[in-house]
Amino acid sequence: MDTGTAPLMHTPLASWHRAHGAKLVPFAGWEMPVLYTGVVEEHLAVRERVGLFDVSHMGRLAVRGPGAEAFLQGLLTNDLARLRPGQGQYTLALNEAGGVRDDLIVFRLGDGFLVVMNAGNRGKILGHFRERAVAGVELADRSAELAMIALQGRAAPGLLAAMAPATLGLPRFSIGEFLVAGETMLVSRTGYTGEDGFELYPRAAGATALWEALLAAGRDLPAVPCGLGARDGLRLEAGYSLYGHEIDEETSPWEAGLGWAVKPDKGNFIGRGALLELKARGPRKRQVAFTCAGPGIPRQGCTLAVGDQEVGSVVSGTFSPCLKLGIGIGYLRGPAGGVSPSGETPDAVLGVVIRGRQLPVSPQRLPFYRGTAASAGGVA
Amino acid sequence: MSAPAGLRYAASHEWAKLDGVRVRVGITAFAVAEIKDVVFVDLPAAGTAVKAGKSFGAIETVKAAFDLYAPVSGTIRAVNAALAASPETVTKDPYGEGWMIEIEPAGSDAAAKEWGVLLDEPAYAAHCATQKH
Numbered sequence: 001m002d003t004g005t006a007p008l009m010h011t012p013l014a015s016w017h018r019a020h021g022a023k024l025v026p027f028a029g030w031e032m033p034v035l036y037t038g039v040v041e042e043h044l045a046v047r048e049r050v051g052l053f054d055v056s057h058m059g060r061l062a063v064r065g066p067g068a069e070a071f072l073q074g075l076l077t078n079d080l081a082r083l084r085p086g087q088g089q090y091t092l093a094l095n096e097a098g099g100v101r102d103d104l105i106v107f108r109l110g111d112g113f114l115v116v117m118n119a120g121n122r123g124k125i126l127g128h129f130r131e132r133a134v135a136g137v138e139l140a141d142r143s144a145e146l147a148m149i150a151l152q153g154r155a156a157p158g159l160l161a162a163m164a165p166a167t168l169g170l171p172r173f174s175i176g177e178f179l180v181a182g183e184t185m186l187v188s189r190t191g192y193t194g195e196d197g198f199e200l201y202p203r204a205a206g207a208t209a210l211w212e213a214l215l216a217a218g219r220d221l222p223a224v225p226c227g228l229g230a231r232d233g234l235r236l237e238a239g240y241s242l243y244g245h246e247i248d249e250e251t252s253p254w255e256a257g258l259g260w261a262v263k264p265d266k267g268n269f270i271g272r273g274a275l276l277e278l279k280a281r282g283p284r285k286r287q288v289a290f291t292c293a294g295p296g297i298p299r300q301g302c303t304l305a306v307g308d309q310e311v312g313s314v315v316s317g318t319f320s321p322c323l324k325l326g327i328g329i330g331y332l333r334g335p336a337g338g339v340s341p342s343g344e345t346p347d348a349v350l351g352v353v354i355r356g357r358q359l360p361v362s363p364q365r366l367p368f369y370r371g372t373a374a375s376a377g378g379v380a
Numbered sequence: 381m382s383a384p385a386g387l388r389y390a391a392s393h394e395w396a397k398l399d400g401v402r403v404r405v406g407i408t409a410f411a412v413a414e415i416k417d418v419v420f421v422d423l424p425a426a427g428t429a430v431k432a433g434k435s436f437g438a439i440e441t442v443k444a445a446f447d448l449y450a451p452v453s454g455t456i457r458a459v460n461a462a463l464a465a466s467p468e469t470v471t472k473d474p475y476g477e478g479w480m481i482e483i484e485p486a487g488s489d490a491a492a493k494e495w496g497v498l499l500d501e502p503a504y505a506a507h508c509a510t511q512k513h
Contacts, residue, residue: 039417039442229443295420297440319419319442355422355438355445 011056012147012207020225027228028120030057035227042230043321046193047371050153050218051226052211055192059122060142060201061129064112067136072113075129075270076106077253079263083108088173088188090261092253093125094271098278099249100256101128103241105190107175112138114175114186116148116199118243146186147207151214151223152197152234154372159218160187160198167198172376181213192231194238194371233318236327238373239289239366245300245315246287246329255283255331257366285312285331286339288350289368290361292326296354298361303353304330304337311337314352322369328352328361383409384475388451388498390433391507395475396451396498399482403452403495406479407439410508412471417442421463421470423480428456430483432494437480439470450483452494458482 008031017024022033033054035042045051063072073080078091088107095101102121107114117125126141133139151160161168164178167187175188186201202210215223232242241247247256252275254262264272278284292298298317303310317328330352333339351358387395393411397404422445423437430436430450439446460479463469470478485491499507 034443035416043442233442295422297419297442297445299445319417319440321442355435 009057011054012204013054013056013149013211016208016211017054017225022225022227025228028057028118030119032057033225033227035229036225039227039229039233040321042224042226043233045224046153046195046226046230046234047322047369048153049221050151050155050159050197050223051193051230052214052218052223053150053152053226053228053231054147054207054211055150055199055231056147056204056207057119058143058148059115059117059119059125060146060148061115061117061126062112062140062142063115063129063137064140065136065138067134068112068138071132071134071137072106072115073267073269075132076104077262077269077271077275078106079266080106080108080113081266085110086174086176088175088190090173092247092258092261093128094253094269094275095249096271096274097249098252098271098274100243100247100251100253100258101125101249103243103247103258103261105188107188109175109186114142121243145204146201147204147210149200149202149207149211149214150191150193150197151200152191152193152226153195153223155218155221155223156195156197157376159214159221159223163213163217170198172196172373181210183210185210189376191373192238192240193234194240194367194369194373195234196372196376233321236316236318236329237320237322237367237369238371239368242316251285251331252278252283254279255285255287257287283339285333286337287329288312288332289329289364289366290327290350290352291320291323291364291368292328292352293360293362295326296352296357296359297326298328298330298352298354302328302330304332304361305351305353305358306336306349309336311350317352320368327364327368329366383501385501387475388495388500389504389507390449390451390498392447392449394449394451396495398495402457402482402484403454404479404482405451406474407448407470408504409474410511411446412474412478415439415441415446415471418467418471420467421480423459423463424456426456426459430454430456430481432497439467448480451498452483452485452491454483454485454491456481457484 302314304312312332
């Protein structure tokens with residue numbers, strides 16, 4: 001990512017973060033809170049109660065017009081035809097070689113689509129979409145006009161229902177317009193933590209008032225503001241991919257375990273031909289999720305080894321506040337990593353190298369932690 | 381938190397205290413102010429040789445590992461075993477109960493030279509003033 005020397009961008013909540021003691025760091029060209037009081041405290045607040053995240057740095061693009069659906073179908077891997085108005089889906093934009101340009105959420109609204117993309121890929125995706133836009137397709141970048149606040153945790157539905165009762169009936173991955181704290185705004189039942197919860201899209205000018213209203217409504221729980229540090233640990237425990245880690249331009253959806261978001265039968269889309277070829281040829285690398293058997297915290301870039309042979313590297317790693325263990329996701333390459341047509345799985349002796357010492361790891365099935373998202377929504 | 385008198389400091393924010401024939405080592409209050417969510421302190425076993433300026437261990441936090449550098453060369457003679465059960469002590473009492481290792485310097489000439497390179501209190505304070513958190 002080219003962050004260059006350009007000044008950092010600020011979300012509509014930037015002054016609130018600064019005034020409330022957030023530790024601010026540069027992230028994808030934005031100045032963002034990494035923590036307020038502590039990563040573990042904020043992480044556990046979301047697992048046990050509810051937390052609030054400013055995710056206004058993410059990109060929000062409206063796609064409208066009679067050609068909107070066909071246009072998006074040609075750019076994205078999942079099948080939009082399956083979405084009724086008010087429904088959303090996780091999807092991918094690929095490059096011509098079948099690598100991942102970005103992972104996104106697309107919602108079908110009454111008058112078109114809302115596409116939510118990663119902050120670090122916003123420029124790339126907007127350029128990619130604009131380059132291919134044809135007559136009958138209107139693209140409107142709504143990133144500056146709307147903010148985005150994630151309310152996450154098992155207590156989120158109750159908290160929001162006290163302010164907007166109708167949100168309780170919103171099914172998982174659905175979106176609708178609701179009156180919250182005196183303003184009509186889009187609210188979706190989505191998130192990146194593995195817990196039940198919502199993402200709210202207020203006008204930028206109303207973001208701070210909404211944020212404070214949500215905190216006030218959750219005062220007795222309490223609901224706490226959470227930074228990107230907790231967000232990353234929560235998503236890793238939940239087994240969600242993060243762009244630039246599990247997925248990038250050199251990784252196919254098959255290799256990243258995201259084949260479920262690819263619907264090759266829906267018709268042509270960018271990267272489809274390459275994807276089918278890659279599938280026939282077999283994976284170039286194999287994803288492995290693991291916990292550390294002893295005290296040790298894997299980090300991005302750590303070597304994965306079988307005996308004294310390097311077989312891959314870690315793409316995400318952290319200490320899991322819920323498992324109280326080091327957890328990580330990496331990719332294995334070559335026959336010794338079990339990546340060959342007849343490859344034996346070497347997981348039994350897989351190790352991670354931390355500061356020159358090799359620690360044994362135990363391969364795991366994702367997610368590391370199953371939160372309340374799995375059973376969320378649709379209670380109406 | 382003010383530092384006890386008689387300490388010397390590395391630019392990498394370890395303190396060193398001459399205690400008989402051993403040098404006790406920890407990290408400074410300035411350093412720990414940046415460190416949150418400590419998970420464990422990764423220290424080598426007694427008997428391990430260390431070299432001045434080289435990493436001898438790390439403070440592992442949820443988000444990052446902070447490397448620890450030996451202020452002098454020698455052999456580790458004692459390790460603060462209490463940190464295994466309560467690693468957060470390094471941030472709560474960095475100059476006292478949060479000490480990490482004791483090094484027996486390798487040879488007197490080399491040790492004197494390495495000791496002489498370490499910063500005294502005013503020089504370390506000036507060094508910290510050039511760094512922002």
